[in-house]
Amino acid sequence: MTPIASRPFRNISPFSCLSRQRESVMAVKSAEKAIAASLDAVREDARDCTRCDLYRNATQTVFGEGGSDARVVFVGEQPGDKEDLEGRPFIGPAGRLFDSILEEVGIDRTKTYVTNAVKHFKFEPRGKRRIHSKPNAGEIRACRWWLDHELALIRPDVAVALGATAARALTGKPVPITKFRGTIVQSEEGVPVLITVHPSYLLRIPDPMDKETERRRFLEDMRKVKAHMKG
Numbered sequence: 386m387t388p389i390a391s392r393p394f395r396n397i398s399p400f401s402c403l404s405r406q407r408e409s410v411m412a413v414k415s416a417e418k419a420i421a422a423s424l425d426a427v428r429e430d431a432r433d434c435t436r437c438d439l440y441r442n443a444t445q446t447v448f449g450e451g452g453s454d455a456r457v458v459f460v461g462e463q464p465g466d467k468e469d470l471e472g473r474p475f476i477g478p479a480g481r482l483f484d485s486i487l488e489e490v491g492i493d494r495t496k497t498y499v500t501n502a503v504k505h506f507k508f509e510p511r512g513k514r515r516i517h518s519k520p521n522a523g524e525i526r527a528c529r530w531w532l533d534h535e536l537a538l539i540r541p542d543v544a545v546a547l548g549a550t551a552a553r554a555l556t557g558k559p560v561p562i563t564k565f566r567g568t569i570v571q572s573e574e575g576v577p578v579l580i581t582v583h584p585s586y587l588l589r590i591p592d593p594m595d596k597e598t599e600r601r602r603f604l605e606d607m608r609k610v611k612a613h614m615k616g
Contacts, residue, residue, distance in 0.1 A: 424453050427534045431504060437527040439505035439520075444469045449500025449535050456614040457492070458541045459483075460532065461501045461583055462550040466515050469506035475499045479585035486584070486600075490607040496614065498539055502554035503528045525554050536576055543569075543613040544576050548583035567606050569613075577613060581606040 428448045434440060447464035450473060459475075467477040475483060480499075487494055502525055508515040520528075532554055536544065546552035552560035555572045565580040572578050587603060590596040 424535070424538050427531070427538070431531050434504065434528075434531070436530060437505075437524045439503065439507050439524060442508070443505035445472050446504050447472055447474055447501065447506070448504060448531070449498055450474055451498030451500075452495060453539060454496070455498035455539050456496045456542045457610055458498045458500065458536060458539055458544045459547060460544060460551040460555060461499070461547045463501050463503040463517075463520055464506045465517065465585075466506065466508070469515075474501055478588055479583065482587060483584040486604060486607055490604060490611055492607060492611050492614070498535070498541070500532065500535055502532060502551045504531055520550055522553070525550060529554055533574070536572070536574060541576065542615045543610060544572060544578045545610055546578050546580050548586070551583075552578070552580055567602075567609065579606065579610055579613070 431446045431448050434446050440446070443464075447468050449458075451458075461475065464474060465477045465479070468474055468480075474480070484494065487497070503520040505528075506515070507518045507520050507524070509518050510516075544555055546555050546560070549560065549562050552562065552565075555576075555578045556570060557573045560570070560580060562580060562582060567579070567581065569577050569579055581603065582599075584603070587596060587599050590599055
């Protein structure tokens with residue numbers, strides 16, 4: 386091998402460097418557009434999902450929302466009543482609390498993707514109201530098809546399991562939230578998964594002091610999420 390000191394110096398034009406930089410940027414943007422298009426295609430396919438029986442009573446499929454270049458994927462349990470009617474995730478009271486906490490921590494919302502383990506609203510009618518009903522293991526497993534596609538296309542730095550249903554969907558097994566909260570485990574595909582509670586849990590705490598304590602804990606969990614985001 387020719388010693389480095391004796392190798393002829395190749396004069397590289399700054400214009401060629403700029404050209405290569407532009408080509409690199411264009412290639413990245415092209416790849417991002419292709420991923421976004423693929424994500425839109427999967428979202429469109431999910432509109433007619435009949436992989437489990439939940440579609441029969443739900444208003445519509447509520448697919449994930451966010452950019453294809455998101456660095457973190459937040460996974461909740463299922464759409465609520467408001468989300469089911471409007472077709473968008475995380476727009477109810479828990480979603481508004483979630484947004485305010487992300488802003489407080491300094492997580493750029495444009496770098497996040499929000500979705501649910503189960504894409505249809507499962508409920509029990511009670512008069513004129515529709516009361517949330519927890520998805521079972523079969524429903525979680527059936528809907529994992531869509532979550533797998535979201536994770537594969539986005540390839541986030543970290544996924545966040547907001548509650549037990551999301552943790553089960555991401556890891557393929559039951560996860561005790563109180564034991565693993567704030568820790569990182571691995572999904573079945575090797576994606577780092579941070580375990581925490583769902584924001585709706587904070588809304589259900591009756592005691593103001595307990596509510597504030599749990600809010601601070603959730604803030605700390607979100608700071609850990611931010612630390613794992615590479616972007």
